Amino acid sequence: MSESTAASQRLAFFQNQLQNAPCAAEEPKIKTTMESMTEERQKATFDVRELTYFLDGGEKFTKIREKFMMELERDPTFRMYDMYDVTKDQIRERTMEKFRTIVHYVSAEPVPIFTMRMQTISLIDPGFWTRFGVHYGLFFGALRGSATSAQFSHWVSKGALALNGMVGCFAMTELGHGSNVAGLETTATFDEASDQFIIHTPTITATKWWIGGAAHTATHTVVFAQLIVRGKRYGTKSFVVQLRDTHTYKLMPGVNIGDIGKKMGRDGIDNGWIQFTNVRIPRTNMLMKHTKVSRAGEVKEPPMAQLTYGALIQGRVAMVVDSGNIAKKAVTIAGRYAAVRRQFSSNPHDAQETKLIDYAIHQYRLMPLLAQAYAFHFTGVETNKLYDDLMDKLESTQPDDETMGEVIDTLKETHATSAGLKAFCTWSTLSAIEACRQTLGGHGYSAYTGLATTYNDFAVHCTWEGDNTILTLQSGRYLVSCYREALAGKSQPEGVSYLNHLDTLLNLGCGVKTNEEILNFDVIQEAWGVVTANVVKKAGDDFEVSLKAGMSPEAAYEECSQARLAAAKIHSYGYIFRRFAQAVKSAPEKLQPVLTKLCLLYGLYSIEQNAGFFLQYRYFTPSQMDYVRGQVNVFCREVRQEYIPLIDAFNYSDYMINSPLGVYDGNIYEKYFDQVKRQNPVGGEHPYLPLIQSLLRRNIEDDEPLEDDDEDDE
């Protein structure tokens, strides 16, 4: 017998032993976490890949996203596994390193493709997304929106587009002033003698605050300041100011900048504060597309308030899209963990503990969030389309075109819709992230499992680009005005089309005869229509009462703010359900059954969460509401069957998920343990041995007082 034959026989023997070992001992078969995951995948009744294509808008786009994921994963500056342990200073520097890679793509890729790349990056490294966005979205966006074409060319030639020779930031908010841009204190006073503006920070509260990129990155900024010419104030305008020497990075004279320091999240972005002390800039640094100041100090204001909504809408739409994407990440982590984590046993005959996901309450915690992630995804897609259509219209319509009125109406609608949706989707997603984090039990508190950081990074979405409460009130204000127009007989656009049927909806009452009728898109849509019409009517009527009592419109709006807030929230629920239902109807036939279940779950769960309104306005009877509650549980169970395939369809790579508990193969414990050990190697010296020794080995007798000696001195 040759040596190699003997070796292979020994090998075969051991393999045999290993394979037979469990059977020989007749121990019950315990499934590994990977096996537990595999069995979930076998439950799919649809083709996961087909659903991915549908979500991405076609196979072509799926391929592009996969290309992005691979490129980022292999880029060493984009390594993410150690991000939870780096300090603020390290993360800042690393974020800067990434600029070079991305600058390469921004010049090579068409805008829609580059936008998709940035959407992918936002999921991986939201801090970088912001820091890069500050230059391109805010600084460059301000040039595009407010500079004359000569000014625009000038700054492009200086390197504003190529990000070569200059980096910009956007100095709007101040320490004492956020949402109210008209109330900013920084001044830009025209000095006729020198043909310059003097940019000045008059008080501590006028200090520019939260300025992304200011602390270490930007050489230039667009400053929002009060234009003052010959002693007269003309309101807030924007000015380009150089902050630093573009070679040495030393501050320019009169410019004082500091670091805002540690934040809740997104530490990759170097937010700073800026004070200007009589900083002089050429007159032509004022962005003069709208208001102009001549050499002689003549101020020419635009004939009508400029249409600057466009830029605002873009940011908000991006956040609706980001909400859907981040929500998908959160449910992926929580969902995969729930498929393989076992706890207690609901069946005493089972040798193994029960999967979390097989508990009714866990289904109730997760399945509606999965449905919501789908709902937000489709809403994001539709809102993007609305925005693109609007931009096309704006670009192709001249101020004196007949259709301009219609375009303005669309603009108003899109503005209000995106404001309401931005607030609604970011709030809901923030809660969803926290809810998902909590489903991880104790492990949700580890930085490495990802959702704590996701929460901290995401939270700022509720405040920036319009505080959510203020945006919701704006949306409510729009609804009140639409309601009043509808009462006056003016037909309302698609987003608020329910207002065109007020008479019917307000008098519909209990619209359903049998319980089973409820499980229907049209019925749920009608239910939301009735409730929304009523809640909007409530706000509109409150407003009317205040007006009749002699209040100014502003005061009347203030008086009905709680009603406006409620109206806007309920309106968003109905709007999102319609978008979801519409997307399901447009889906490939084979995908419809599973998507229909998801959509019904979303609709029923949302109704349950707002039961008060449906009962208040008597669309449902109490017993129908009981049925709805019951059906939420039924649909949770239904969706649970295929929830892993539904998660897989999001097609997020393990690199993007960046959580050992959300890995595709289900091997959660090994990967989690590996991650913890890699980031916190065992062994080594005790970090504060003398300190702990001196505590543990302290001489208690030292603490004892001198014994009191009652005897007199002798």
Next chain:
Amino acid sequence: MSESTAASQRLAFFQNQLQNAPCAAEEPKIKTTMESMTEERQKATFDVRELTYFLDGGEKFTKIREKFMMELERDPTFRMYDMYDVTKDQIRERTMEKFRTIVHYVSAEPVPIFTMRMQTISLIDPGFWTRFGVHYGLFFGALRGSATSAQFSHWVSKGALALNGMVGCFAMTELGHGSNVAGLETTATFDEASDQFIIHTPTITATKWWIGGAAHTATHTVVFAQLIVRGKRYGTKSFVVQLRDTHTYKLMPGVNIGDIGKKMGRDGIDNGWIQFTNVRIPRTNMLMKHTKVSRAGEVKEPPMAQLTYGALIQGRVAMVVDSGNIAKKAVTIAGRYAAVRRQFSSNPHDAQETKLIDYAIHQYRLMPLLAQAYAFHFTGVETNKLYDDLMDKLESTQPDDETMGEVIDTLKETHATSAGLKAFCTWSTLSAIEACRQTLGGHGYSAYTGLATTYNDFAVHCTWEGDNTILTLQSGRYLVSCYREALAGKSQPEGVSYLNHLDTLLNLGCGVKTNEEILNFDVIQEAWGVVTANVVKKAGDDFEVSLKAGMSPEAAYEECSQARLAAAKIHSYGYIFRRFAQAVKSAPEKLQPVLTKLCLLYGLYSIEQNAGFFLQYRYFTPSQMDYVRGQVNVFCREVRQEYIPLIDAFNYSDYMINSPLGVYDGNIYEKYFDQVKRQNPVGGEHPYLPLIQSLLRRNIEDDEPLEDDDEDDE
């Protein structure tokens, strides 16, 4: 004229100039933030100090708390202003430094006073509170609860009480096992030959995980492991195992320990993982108060399952108290900011912007949270009393006393109540912290304003010492069993006394005739009684249906879990309202008007939030519910009048608040700016100048390809 007279005249002249300056220019008077705060204080209709005494349980206790605050503020190891910027390693070391101070007090102060000190510390440094609590609460608590008296004396003599010569930790949870203690995998196998136990971690999922103090602090641990004697398993018992040499801090043979690393919050505590590889300990290291193993390997199990509820209840009660305290901190920061921050103007004639707190929507965001903080405070006080009474009873009752049955009933009730309240109060407080953080607008995202860290530190309360969902289900299970007992005619204890009037409550229907009747403690209490009875009935009936369908009780409980969860939540609302109302009735007469408003606001707001149930069970009609909604706004406005005095009554020093936006004097902007500058000094070198220079000054031509030369080589 003497020189000093001239100097004083000059001084007077300048002072006069300064004082007159604003008048001379006839500019409208703009209030400083401090003046804005002062005017709020003048609105108090009650004596703030008297309310503080009432909240603290008397002047004596207020004085003690003030002494604590001063001692901590002046202790250099407890400096907190720079905590938002220290690294995980620095915070770990600093947390250890604090041990020496506190060890001093633990030996000098009576337990109730020391408990108050720890409550104060929990607000200032929750990480330290936990790290210290691991030794005294968990390790030492386990000795007290599970060691025989001889064992207990042994460990005390080793230094367990004085924290001298040893520090303990508590090794219960494992990587793969949290809530299900019975499912732990670590084994403790008796080796008769050596009279030792062999402690062993058989798999990766059996690795002890999240063990507070294990990474760097503990020399000993109490391990939960499966007792195996002569091949037979006896379930999970506890064992003392030495982890490290108490002089060198080197690991003991067979012990492998690592750091769990970065967490969402509370980084001051060094959570670790532990693997035991056949670690041998003396048999007498098993804690044998209940189960005993003799030298000969005989296992003697206790006659009845041990009453270990006590320790669990204590931790949960502490978290109810902590919820109230942290909620007060959050509303103090948000409330004081809202009193001095101004934004937009609701009145065009006003020279100054409007205070946030004067907006209806801001009142709606904050006032219910203020009322809730008071509600949780009083609930904490009452729950503490319940716990103390229970402990007294348990200590004074012998197993064969006639009253033992009654004591067991009280134990069960307190256990279920504290479980439900722990979950309810920690969930609500976590949301309240986030809501308060968002009211700070952008500034809420700064680490220095405090609420981001407060959120991250507090979040773990929702998971540890019993996952909130599991606790809520337990509480719901208790309610179902009480409901079934009540149906069978057994009288139910105070906490669920509404079940003694099921017939009346279930058939009461719309209990109110005029709207005004609703503004009454008894009516609100009855309303909650009716709704709770109905929701509990729903869970009980669902359970019954499943039983009748042939399910096991376990399966039937699982089947009605969503109904149980709802029942427990609604029960907690009603319970907390009763505690609040009861406290108001016991308050000094002069405090009653303002506390009554707060309590009504809490009651009405809670009803509004759960409108669906009140309409579903027809306690209120839709038009009454509209009235409730309206009254919530009315009471928000009412409470707003005195909300700063109501916040001041919490009596938290600026040091405890540790947020420049929550300072007592209202000087928010200066203090915030100072804090940011102290932590991020201006000037100095650019942290990554070459990196940014190479990006900004890159030679674009380098990127350009060789021009294609179509000519043939010659």
